[in-house]
Amino acid sequence: MSNKKISRRKAIQNSMLASVSVLGGQALMASAPSSNSVNKREEKKKLPFGISLNTSTLIAYKLPVDQQIAMIAKTGFDGTELWMRDVKSFLQNGGSSSELREKLESGHVVLENMIAFSKWCSDDAEERKAALDLMHEEMSITANLGGKFIAAPVQGVKSWDCRNFDEYADRYNAILKLGDGTGVTPLIELWGAGTLNKLGDCAQIVIATGNPNAAMLLDFYHLYRGGNSWDTLDCINGKKLPVIHMNDYPASPAREQLTDADRVLPGKGVCPYDKILPKLYDAGFRGALSVELFNKGYWASMDATTMLKESYDTTYQVISSSMEDYL
Numbered sequence: 001m002s003n004k005k006i007s008r009r010k011a012i013q014n015s016m017l018a019s020v021s022v023l024g025g026q027a028l029m030a031s032a033p034s035s036n037s038v039n040k041r042e043e044k045k046k047l048p049f050g051i052s053l054n055t056s057t058l059i060a061y062k063l064p065v066d067q068q069i070a071m072i073a074k075t076g077f078d079g080t081e082l083w084m085r086d087v088k089s090f091l092q093n094g095g096s097s098s099e100l101r102e103k104l105e106s107g108h109v110v111l112e113n114m115i116a117f118s119k120w121c122s123d124d125a126e127e128r129k130a131a132l133d134l135m136h137e138e139m140s141i142t143a144n145l146g147g148k149f150i151a152a153p154v155q156g157v158k159s160w161d162c163r164n165f166d167e168y169a170d171r172y173n174a175i176l177k178l179g180d181g182t183g184v185t186p187l188i189e190l191w192g193a194g195t196l197n198k199l200g201d202c203a204q205i206v207i208a209t210g211n212p213n214a215a216m217l218l219d220f221y222h223l224y225r226g227g228n229s230w231d232t233l234d235c236i237n238g239k240k241l242p243v244i245h246m247n248d249y250p251a252s253p254a255r256e257q258l259t260d261a262d263r264v265l266p267g268k269g270v271c272p273y274d275k276i277l278p279k280l281y282d283a284g285f286r287g288a289l290s291v292e293l294f295n296k297g298y299w300a301s302m303d304a305t306t307m308l309k310e311s312y313d314t315t316y317q318v319i320s321s322s323m324e325d326y327l
Contacts, residue, residue, distance in 0.1 A: 046327055048281055050078035051315050052112050052290035054245060055086065057307060060299035065090045066103055073107025075308040079288050080109050081243065084116035084138050087145070097144035104146060111147035112243045112288045113187065113217070114138065120186075121171045122156025128171065131156075135175050139182040149242055151217055152186035154196040162201070169208035176211045187217035187242070192225025193259075199228045203236060219245035219292065220271050221263050225255060230276055238285030246289040246315055247271075260294040265310055266318040277322040291315055 053072050055065075063071070065086040072080050090100065104111055116138045118131040135150075142150050152175060154168075175186045190202045199218075206214040218241060223233075248269030249258060266273070291311040298307060320327065 047319050050288035052079035052288040053077045054081040054290045054292035055083050057293045061304040069103045073109045075312050079112040081113045081115050081290050101145050111145050113149040114142040114147050115151050119156035120175045121154045136178050139184040142184045143182050149185050149187050151189050153189040157195045160195045169205050173209045185213050187215050189217040192222035197226030215240045221247045221249050225258050234279040234283040238280050238283035241285050243288045243290050245292040263293050265314040267314050273318050273322045
């Protein structure tokens, strides 16, 4: 056989190998996730806190809860806080808890907390009894979705009396005990314009329960609105905070005149995150920061997809810039 023929055979073999290599590369590229998806997952691994989305941020778009979850997952959030009323609406319209749980799990979205409202702390005994029944029902729904926490804002207290802290602690303990059977912990929530608006008061009630599961649900806007100091935020045990509501607030109007609708995206206001987030980290916080907004201007100017992207991106930027020394 001539050298010329051998050379030709090798050329054909080399050509075939090159074609296989190209096709293999194309197959790998086709099977790989989109660059945006990869970037989101890689970015989140670098952060000391999870990025979550409280679905209050989507209220104006009137999306069913299963669609909310799908969009939250697609955007790249680590977790979510669902609203109980949206979940109940889905269930009442023929949906099932298993469907929602599967959506959360397949989208790798943690149900960080359930947003619900019951007058468990009411001064009226009958109202409290009804609230306990409601709380137990909603804890069970939360557990069915794989959740471990439910919001417990203070409602129904006519006037806050510091002499009644033991009574408030007993009322909180009553709903904490419901968690023994459901596996869901109610988080006593501080509201800046509500009855319970001081971090010190909230911490005192938590400690007074004597219950190891007692914990708080905080919010940067509400802490500011209630006149709390950032200088002593790290006096609390950050390890006991599974999730914190993430938002910002403008320099004006004055603090006492701010409303929920004045909240802005993280980094778009004057909240000193470069001071606060390191404090929380040093105090042990490793939970999720959950974007919670009620801004009508955003709803009017952005569709749901844009709202989600802005919520994720601004939160990521605030965390990464504030925690640069920790990354």
